Amino acid sequence: MCGIVGYVGPRPALDVVVEGLRRLEYRGYDSAGVAIVGDNELQIAKKAGRIENLDKLIASESATRAITGNTGMGHTRWATHGAPNDRNAHPHLDASGRIAVVHNGIIENFSALRAELESAGVEFVSETDTETVAHLVAAHLTAHGGSLADATRAVARRLQGAFTLVLLDAEQPEVVVAARRNSPLVLGVGYGETFLGSDVAAFIEYTREAVELGQDQVVEIRRDGYTITGFDGTPVTGRPFHIDWDLAAAEKGGFDYFMLKEMQEQPGAVRDTLLGHLVDGQIMLDEQRLDRQDLREIDKVFIVACGTAYHAGLIGKQAIEHWTRIPVEVEMASEFRYRDPVLSRQTLVVAISQSGETADTLEAVRHAREQNAKVLSICNTNGAQIPRESDAVLYTHAGPEIGVAATKTFVAQVAAVELVGLALAQARGTKYGDEITTEFDALCAVPDQISAALAAMEPVRELAREIASAKAILFIGRHVGYPVALEGALKLKELAYMHAEGFAAGELKHGPIALIEDGLPVVVVMPSPTGRPVLHQKMLSNVAEIKARGARTIVIAEAGDAAAREHADHLIEVPALPTLMSPFVTTIPLQVLAAEIALARGCDIDKPRNLAKSVTVE
Ligand code: M6R
Secondary structure, three states, X not given: OOEEEEEEOOOOHHHHHHHHHHHOHHHOOOEEEEEEEEOOXXXXXXXXXXXXXXXXXXXXHOOOOOOOOOEEXXXXXXXXXXXXXXXOOOOEEOXXXXXXXXXXXXXXXXXXXXXXXXXXXXXXXXXXXOHHHHHHHHHHHHHHOOXXXXXXXXXXXXXXXXXXXXXXXXXXOOOEEEEEEOOOOEEEEOOOOEEEEOOHHHOOOOOOEEEEOOOOEEEEEEOOEEEEEEOOXXXXXXXXXXXXXXXXXXXXXXXXXXXXXXXXXXXXXXXXXXXXXXXXXXXXXXXXXXXXXXXXXXXXXXXXXXXXXXXXXXXXXXXXXXXXXOOEEEEEHHHHOOOOOOOOOOEEEEEEEOXXXXXXXXXXXXXXXXXXXXEEEEEOOOOOHHHHOOOEEEEOOOOOOOOOOOOHHHHHHHHHHHHHHHHHHHHHXXXXXXXXXXXXXXXXXXXXXXXXXXXXXXXXXXXXXXXXXXXXXXXXXOOOHHHHHHHHHHHHHXXXXXXXXXXXXXXHXXXXXXXXXXXXXXXXXXXXXXXXXHHHHHHHHHHHXXXXXXXXXXXXXXXXXXXXXXXXXXXXXXXXXXXXXXXHHHHHHHHHHHHHHHHHOOOOOOOOOOOOOOOOOO
C-alpha cells in the first residue's frame, strides 16, 4: 500500500522518481504525485488515478513549467484519510510552500495535531493526516532553525501510529529526509547517488546495494551517502544487504502481464526455496535465533497469516501435524491478537507473509512475542519488518512478485511451511533422519511436476473462456484440497470480480448445496484415489450429489483417476504427487482459470481494483 521513492544524485530526479513509482505500482494506489527541488523551489505535480494521468499532467504543463532538479520524491497513494482525489494526493505542502511531505501509514493522533495547528491559524487544504506533518515541520524550522533532519526527528517524536514520511525542504535542496515507524522503507546506495524506496523495486535499475532501516529511525540521504539516527538523534548503523535479483526479474519478460510470467516461474520459486535447506541430513532454516532445545519443547503451533498466505498455512497445518503430532491452529492474523489466544513459552507461532509488511500479521507477531511465544516467520522479502521481529526466519526465494495476486509466492510458502514441519519433526525426533531425507527429496521432485502441470493448461484456458460469463463459481475440496479450493475462489474473486466461494466438500449438505442450480460451474479438487482412497470415495459421492442437482462439474484429478472422469463434465488432469504435496499441482489450473476468466471479462489481472499488494494498515 502506498509507494514511496526518494532520490538525490546527478540524474534528472523526475525521471528516476516516476520510473520508481511505476515499479511500485503493484503495491496498489489510487493517485500519484511528485515533488522535485530545483532552484530552491519545490515543483509539485499530483493527480488522482493511474501514473499515466500524472504523466499527462506533467506533459501538458511542460511548456509553462518544466520540472527539473536532481533531488526529488514521489508517491503513489492508497487512500485512507480523505477521498482519492487530486487534492488529497501526495505530496502535501506547508502554507509557505517550503516543505513537502509524502507518507505511507496512518497518523493516529492527527485530529489532535490538526486542531492544535488550526487553533494557531493554519489552514488545511486537504483532508489527509499527512498534511499535519508538513505544517509541523515548517513550524519547527521557523521556530528553531536547524536541519530538515532535526525538524523531522522533533516532529516524528510527536506522532502516533504507523508512518514512513519522506520530506523535501526547498531551502535544503541537497538532501531528502525520511522517518520510519511500522511502515516499510529501504535505502539504495549507488555511486554518487542515493535512493529511498518502499521496497527495492523502486531503485533496482540503478543499484543492488541496499540498507535496512529500523523502527523509529530518521535517515538523511545525500549524493555522497546517508546518515541514520534514532528519533532522539542517536547515530545508528543500518544493515547493508545485497539484492539477489535484478531488473529483468522485475520486468514482464515478454508476457502481457506479470501474473502470467509469475505463474510460469513457480517451478523455480519452489526449487530456490528448497535449495540448501538439507545439509548433512539436517533441515536448516535461514536465520535461527532459537536453539534446538527451544524447538524440542514446542507443544503447540499457531500459523498466522492473511489471504493467500493463510491458505498456505492451512496446507502447512496438515503437514506439521502429520509429521510432528503437534497440534496446529491456523488463524487469520487480523483475528489472532484480538481474541486472546492461549500462548506460552512452548508455543511456536509461524507467521507467513510474502511482503513481510502486512500490518495484521506484524501485529500478530508482536502479540505472540509479548506473550513469550516463539515466532518463526516465512517471508519473501529480505529485511522486512516481520522477519526482523522473529526468532527464526525461513525465506521463500520466489523473487519479486509484482502481480497483486499471489501465485509463485503461494507455492513457495507451501514449500517453506512444509520445511518447517520437517525441521520440527527432526528436532522432536518424530521422524528418523532417513524419513526426513525422503520427504525432502519428494519436495525436490515437485518443481518438475509443476512444470508438467503448467505445460498442460491450454484446455483450461479454453474452458475459462467458455464459462467466463457465469454468475458465480463454487470450489470444493477435502483435506489439503480444501485450502486449494479456498485459494481458487480467492483468485477468482480478486481477479475477475466474480462471486466465488470455497467449501469443504463434506459441508455442502449442511447448507451450501442450496446454492447449486442448473449449469452452475463447480470446481472439484479431487483427493488421490491411491493416497486418500476413503476421501476419494466420499468426494465422488459429493460430486454425484451436485451433478444430480444440475451443477456443471470441473474436476481436477490425478492423472489416471478413471472414477473421477465418470463424474466430470470437464476433467483436468494433474500429475500424481504424495497427498501433502498435491496442492503444488492442483492449484495450477485454478490460477489459470481465474486469470483467463478475468482476462475474458476485460479485467487487469496485475492490478485488480481496490487491492494493494501489501496491506500495511490494519
Ligand atoms: O504479503 P502477505 O503475504 O502478508 O499478504 C497477505 C495477503 O494480503 C495476500 O496473500 C493476498 O491475499 C493476495 N494478494 C491474494 O492473491
